[in-house]
Amino acid sequence: MALLRAFEEHGYWPEYSTLLLRDAERESPARVRVGGLLAEYAVRTAPGGSIARAGDGWVDAQAAGRYQHVRLEAHDDRPPPEPGWPELVETPFTTAGVVGLSMVASGVRDAFRLGEPGLYRLRLGRRHDPDDPDGSAYLLQFWPVEAPVDPPRWLARDHQLLRAERRAEDLRDAVTDLVMLVLWAGESGDVLTVARIADRLQCPALDARAVLARAVADGFVTGYADQPEEEPLTLAVRGRPEPPPRITAPPTQIVPRAAYSRSTAPDGPPPKAGFAGSGGELIVWRDGSPVQLAHWPRAQIRQALQTRHGTVLLTADHQAALIRPDDEFVLLGTAFGGRAHVDDQGGLLALTERHVGRSTWFRIHCFDLADGTDHTMPPGRIDGLNAAAHGIIDGRVHASIGRESVTWRPGSEEPMPLPYRLRQLDPHSATILAQSPTAPTMLVCADGGPRPLDVDPVAGLAPGGRWLHTWDHDPPALVLYDLPEPGEARRVALPRGSAVGPAGGAIWEDVTHVLVPAEHEANELGVPLARVDVVSGAFEAVALPAAGQSRPTLVEPLWTA
Structure with missing residues (x-):
């Protein structure tokens, strides 16, 4: 030998x-x-x-x-x-x-x-x-x-x-x-x-x-x-589960608009995970009826997420709280800016603590919602550089620090640098949207990558990792690009009077259905909320109680791709 x-x-x-x-x-x-x-x-x-x-x-x-x-x-x-x-x-x-x-x-x-x-x-x-x-x-x-x-x-x-x-x-x-x-x-x-x-x-x-x-x-x-x-x-x-079926609609530019009017639109079920009203009310449905699970007085809720341990609420003045199923109110902190992110199992929450002033600093947190344990990404306080958590994949928090991106497993190691800049993550499919000096949009999938994408650079990643999407305003529409190989874009019409764009408040209930709030108190269907099937283009009219009549903040549901 x-x-x-x-x-x-x-x-x-x-x-x-x-x-x-x-x-x-x-x-x-x-x-x-x-x-x-x-x-x-x-x-x-x-x-x-x-x-x-x-x-x-x-x-x-x-x-x-x-x-x-x-x-x-x-x-x-x-x-x-x-x-x-x-x-x-x-x-x-x-x-x-x-x-x-x-x-x-x-x-x-x-x-x-x-x-x-x-x-x-x-x-x-x-x-x-x-x-x-x-x-x-x-x-x-x-x-x-x-x-x-x-x-x-x-x-x-x-x-x-x-x-x-x-x-x-x-x-x-x-x-x-x-x-x-x-x-x-x-x-x-x-x-x-x-x-x-x-x-x-x-x-x-x-x-x-x-x-x-x-x-x-x-x-x-x-x-x-x-x-x-x-x-x-x-x-x-058992092998890896088969991905959800691809869109079967022909690759035309426009998905036919559903021919529904105010009087003929079918009524749809309420939002899966509920909503937060403009007065700080958290409304969920139990046994088919709306119930006020909690009330955060004078709080303007800007994001709400369903987890395995309750609903996380973030306010416009940077407070964050967990409302447990038994109505217990747990304040997580008072200086959390940006968006919060939950892993695909609903047990971990990533947040960015932000202090702006003469000495500006950031801190990336990961909460274990089962027991409230708060892990802070080393080196803890990040001085002078903008920082943000982007999401959690397989228990690892992905974040940006200045112009660099890192990945970190809470409680076990130092953050590791990534060879690209993060833009967005999908925890369900482990798909990452990134960018580099030569490619404004890159796709990194669990089975390989990164690969440059020739699409609108403002396109965002839809949950489930099946599409990139952008919004059209007049008339309102959702524009989809198939992944992993974007071809001709598909334009899915939305009800007239819908609030579109990143600030519109729409959420994905699952891989093919989007809930879209009305721009004002009602859309063309006469309701404050519409559910849109992005494959068929069909609408459902979703009625809400009084607390949801004016631009509700929809709770992002916990779901499995």
Whole structure:
């Protein structure tokens, strides 16, 4: 056995806290063919798992800190174990033969030749870098192997798989480990049992059962129902859910306007999440009737968001509060400017604290709404530079500081710089709208990017990541561009008398329906609010109680794309 060649990178920057290595020739016809669910992003589990994972032409690992020391080694056979690596995993890996370190939103760099296309074994070790306390060191050793594959095995851990103080995060990562184990076991025909899974994951059988139960509950795995330890399991992995159906309307410029009048427009149900009135009333519907859940006297509500733990209200004078379902009023702060953002699970809230004066400063906050924990993004107070939170994707707050953009996982690490400037995020699809000095509009998707878009530079991202949209004023209309490949714009007419534009107060109830307030007390349908189906162009008239007759602030509903 011999070391054939090696490559070292002492300053690798892990975008999104993820070390990523990819094939340089991802479409090579010479590569070994394996199941489609081993492709990158085919199953939307947490990147890296507890240590690292590998699939068809890709490897990723968790990487905290700004810069990492990474060493790649190509061997002709299995090398002897290297001492001093407290975290260690072995896994199969298929490749076209040439790989390179990469980033989530960019391609391979510094191509490194492993050998001929085929099936390889990877041993990946991770430890704290003694030369850089802000990073880690990684050793990736590759050698060719023959089929059938030996499924992944976790050889060493610096802590137990499931820790009591971090059980939720550890379960998320362990589900990723389990999914990769099941997928690679399927390639070799290995029969898995609870005992075999515990041995491969290097954990007690009780923890293996907890991981199996969570994977089933989260919809990633089927075929487990608390069987005995040695009983064979018939596990299967579910792929990434199919996206919502695309628009089926012909690609004409104008979606036909619904032929509804004041007397013939059908009545629609009330707003899903309620509204805030001009007098500070929070109105929701219970058992089909409007109920005043709370009243914030003299408060002018500028934004309202539904969460899993109640409704968040932000006022024009920069106060923020959470109204819990039991009517409890929780004041979150009194200096929050800009927009608030909730993650797709409705449990985290990102806010920007702003103090303007002789010494202007900002602070990015992330609240865990379950218990009220407030995390502040390091370095805490940001002096002199404009800062703003843009949203939360997979538990990570994305924000801008001056002309730079960063991503940050609350409570666990320093913010990491991004290679583009953020404009807008969609937490449901993990789609990002960004810009660069050469591209005023760029799209960054969960499965790749960024890509420049040739669209109106003021276009915004619609929730669900299916469209960019802009507004026309006379006559009022919503203009849509299909994503990820914008073509000819579609113009969806709105009821005459609608308030349009960013300040109009419209919200998306789901991926195809928009609620649009009237410019004054009523639109052409005779009501203060209309629901518009952006696929068919149909209108519904939405009546509101007295508190909503004059430009209500609609509560942005919590929904799943």
